[in-house]
Amino acid sequence: xxxxxxxxxxxxxxxxxxxxxxxxxxxxxxxxxxxxxxxxxxxxxxxxxxxxxxxxxxxxxxxxxxxxxxxxxxxxxxxxxxxxxxxxxxxxxxxxxxxxxxxxxxxxxxxxxxxxxxxxxxxxxxxxxxxxxxxxxxxxxxxxxxxxxxxxxxxxxxxxxxxxxxxxxxxxxxxxxxxxxxxxxxxxxxxxxxxxxxxxxxxxxxxxxxxxxxxxxxxxxxxxxxxxxxxxxxxxxxxxxxxxxxxxxxxxxxxxxxxxxxxxxxxxxxxxxxxxxxxxxxxxxxxxxxxxxxxxxxxxxxxxxxxxxxxxxxxxxxxxxxxxxxxxxxxxxxxxxxxxxxxxxxxxxxxxxx
Amino acid sequence: xxxxxxxxxxxxxxxxxxxxxxxxxxxxxxxxxxxxxxxxxxxxxxxxxxxxxxxxxxxxxxxxxxxxxxxxxxxxxxxxxxxxxxxxxxxxxxxxxxxxxxxxxxxxxxxxxxxxxxxxxxxxxxxxxxxxxxxxxxxxxxxxxxxxxxxxxxxxxxxxxxxxxxxxxxxxxxxxxxxxxxxxxxxxxxxxxxxxxxxxxxxxxxxxxxxxxxxxxxxxxxxxxxxxxxxxxxxxxxxxxxxxxxxxxxxxxxxxxxxxxxxxxxxxxxxxxxxxxxxxxxxxxxxxxxxxxxxxxxxxxxxxxxxxxxxxxxxxxxxxxxxxxxxxxxxxxxxxxxxxxxxxxxxxxxxxxx
Numbered sequence: 285x286x287x288x289x290x291x292x293x294x295x296x297x298x299x300x301x302x303x304x305x306x307x308x309x310x311x312x313x314x315x316x317x318x319x320x321x322x323x324x325x326x327x328x329x330x331x332x333x334x335x336x337x338x339x340x341x342x343x344x345x346x347x348x349x350x351x352x353x354x355x356x357x358x359x360x361x362x363x364x365x366x367x368x369x370x371x372x373x374x375x376x377x378x379x380x381x382x383x384x385x386x387x388x389x390x391x392x393x394x395x396x397x398x399x400x401x402x403x404x405x406x407x408x409x410x411x412x413x414x415x416x417x418x419x420x421x422x423x424x425x426x427x428x429x430x431x432x433x434x435x436x437x438x439x440x441x442x443x444x445x446x447x448x449x450x451x452x453x454x455x456x457x458x459x460x461x462x463x464x465x466x467x468x469x470x471x472x473x474x475x476x477x478x479x480x481x482x483x484x485x486x487x488x489x490x491x492x493x494x495x496x497x498x499x500x501x502x503x504x505x506x507x508x509x510x511x512x513x514x515x516x517x518x519x520x521x522x523x524x525x526x527x528x529x530x531x532x533x534x535x536x537x538x539x540x541x542x543x544x545x546x547x548x549x550x551x552x553x554x555x556x557x558x559x560x561x562x563x564x565x566x567x568x569x570x571x572x573x574x575x576x577x578x579x580x581x582x583x584x585x586x587x588x589x590x591x592x593x594x595x596x597x598x599x600x601x602x603x604x605x606x607x608x609x610x611x612x613x614x615x616x617x618x619x620x621x622x623x624x625x626x627x628x629x630x631x632x633x634x635x636x637x638x
Numbered sequence: 639x640x641x642x643x644x645x646x647x648x649x650x651x652x653x654x655x656x657x658x659x660x661x662x663x664x665x666x667x668x669x670x671x672x673x674x675x676x677x678x679x680x681x682x683x684x685x686x687x688x689x690x691x692x693x694x695x696x697x698x699x700x701x702x703x704x705x706x707x708x709x710x711x712x713x714x715x716x717x718x719x720x721x722x723x724x725x726x727x728x729x730x731x732x733x734x735x736x737x738x739x740x741x742x743x744x745x746x747x748x749x750x751x752x753x754x755x756x757x758x759x760x761x762x763x764x765x766x767x768x769x770x771x772x773x774x775x776x777x778x779x780x781x782x783x784x785x786x787x788x789x790x791x792x793x794x795x796x797x798x799x800x801x802x803x804x805x806x807x808x809x810x811x812x813x814x815x816x817x818x819x820x821x822x823x824x825x826x827x828x829x830x831x832x833x834x835x836x837x838x839x840x841x842x843x844x845x846x847x848x849x850x851x852x853x854x855x856x857x858x859x860x861x862x863x864x865x866x867x868x869x870x871x872x873x874x875x876x877x878x879x880x881x882x883x884x885x886x887x888x889x890x891x892x893x894x895x896x897x898x899x900x901x902x903x904x905x906x907x908x909x910x911x912x913x914x915x916x917x918x919x920x921x922x923x924x925x926x927x928x929x930x931x932x933x934x935x936x937x938x939x940x941x942x943x944x945x946x947x948x949x950x951x952x953x954x955x956x957x958x959x960x961x962x963x964x965x966x967x968x969x970x971x972x973x974x975x976x977x978x979x980x981x982x983x984x985x986x987x988x989x990x991x992x
Binding site: 544 | 832854891897900941949953
């Protein structure tokens with residue numbers, strides 16, 4: 285990525301800085317978040333998006349909420365942090381990384397409640413920064429694990445933006461492409477535009493083109509025709525939450541793409557850090573699906589595209605059953621033909637909630 | 639339909655009038671076409687669209703091209719008409735109704751070349767008008783044949799706009815809904831928005847809502863999730879061209895929708911007049927697919943949604959194999975599980991090219 289999606293400026297007393305992804309590719313603009321409320325709003329409005337980046341943003345949001353706290357003891361600061369975390373958690377109900385990052389911040393506060401407030405505040409700042417640094421390292425590792433799946437001369441489809449803009453660095457699904465490119469492979473990526481918010485056209489096409497990967501934009505409804513008319517080697521997508529059995533929630537349209545890939549015998553891969561797994565959920569039917577504002581569908585560029593008053597169904601995510609997934613690329617390795625047993629075998633001991 | 643999609647104003651010396659569908663649902667505006675060039679432009683720019691309406695528009699376009707001819711003999715007028723038809727045929731290369739309507743105009747001119755030019759001109763005006771009137775009658779018949787497939791209380795998905803706005807009257811796929819409603823059935827229709835040109839959100843939602851049919855707009859990538867989470871009884875779509883074996887070319891996204899329907903055991907119906915069949919084509923692989931301007935995908939409402947210079951693949955149609963089609967509703971009856979034999983059995987003798 286040419287520019288960091290999310291960063292922290294100015295040490296412990298500083299602030300978070302985000303690329304405003306709602307304005308890309310027209311306008312490159314950064315947003316500074318100095319309060320938990322500003323970060324809540326940035327997460328909600330999709331200024332920052334993508335599961336890993338949301339995790340980093342949530343951790344910084346929690347820290348911002350106690351950055352100027354008047355608490356005198358660690359216990360008081362812990363109580364404040366708990367309230368801030370509850371608030372930040374309401375920004376996006378499906379993104380498990382958000383809850384995971386907040387749980388990590390809470391655990392640090394809880395484990396260190398005996399510290400003076402100032403020392404605990406420093407410890408929380410270090411934890412949020414560590415989440416950012418770890419995300420960078422995980423992105424690189426995802427790319428290394430997935431790169432062997434890319435064929436020199438191959439053609440691939442991706443959906444939404446599981447790229448550098450979705451993380452603090454290299455991305456998840458797109459990390460596989462970046463890493464394969466670094467290994468000297470040449471290939472073609474087709475980016476689903478991904479309605480309603482067009483993250484594929486706006487963000488994936490932008491960052492792949494910036495990085496010198498050959499990318500062609502298609503509308504979501506063209507993927508089936510593409511697979512019938514040209515050789516497509518595989519599909520790579522990210523994930524917002526993965527159940528214990530491998531069922532995967534990701535951006536709406538992913539499940540249909542997986543069905544279309546299966547019909548054409550094109551392998552379908554999910555690329556996600558271990559933190560995306562929610563081992564408390566037995567299967568994907570238990571993943572809550574956020575429904576978003578109909579105006580995301582009915583308006584574009586200030587103009588109505590559907591008649592006034594017509595109802596809209598606008599789920600933000602869908603669930604792809606594990607049976608349609610050829611493999612899940614994680615930083616711990618590739619989980620082939622995922623099932624509860626195979627997920628557990630690869631990531632069991634390393635899961636942050638274990 | 640509350641207003642006619644295409645009509646003729648003012649008798650033999652008059653002109654064609656179209657609803658400008660590129661401006662719906664924001665603005666209702668009519669466009670008058672007084673020359674073949676104006677009609678060519680209207681067809682090309684999708685001011686008028688939908689296979690049957692394009693047929694009517696092409697016939698009037700051909701007539702407009704010879705309306706003020708100085709030809710003195712029928713033979714001279716025939717030669718002029720041939721040139722006009724060749725020109726009008728270049729407006730949309732996939733729409734078989736366009737060629738069919740032009741062939742009909744040419745045949746009338748050829749069969750009546752012995753008439754004086756003025757009489758032949760009148761005869762050609764009558765033929766174009768007859769094509770319009772026949773389209774109206776066919777729409778009503780399609781509705782009657784298809785209505786028994788609608789269940790009271792059912793839920794249906796449609797793609798693009800195969801409605802009154804695609805024809806001179808009741809539509810094709812939507813005629814089934816209008817007719818079922820006239821029979822007192824109540825049901826829910828989900829309209830795919832249909833990228834890139836959003837005919838579903840702009841046109842289908844508009845005309846169904848105007849007619850009192852319950853309609854909900856979804857993005858194309860949501861259909862799979864919809865079928866998994868709610869009971870959907872069937873899919874109804876129109877067609878731009880149907881090969882002898884039942885393979886059907888329709889708006890891009892139709893094939894993916896058919897695959898998704900099959901995966902959920904939802905019956906998939908095509909609704910089309912007999913004139914949509916191209917019996918010269920053995921199978922759908924022989925149907926030429928128009929590729930349209932990338933700007934349809936990359937720009938919306940004057941704003942770029944994909945980065946400058948990124949390539950786009952923008953096929954206007956795809957082909958759904960007959961094996962995915964539960965039935966084709968025609969004015970001659972329902973062709974169940976279409977095959978070359980079944981198509982021939984239902985429409986063989988009635989096909990206009992037979």
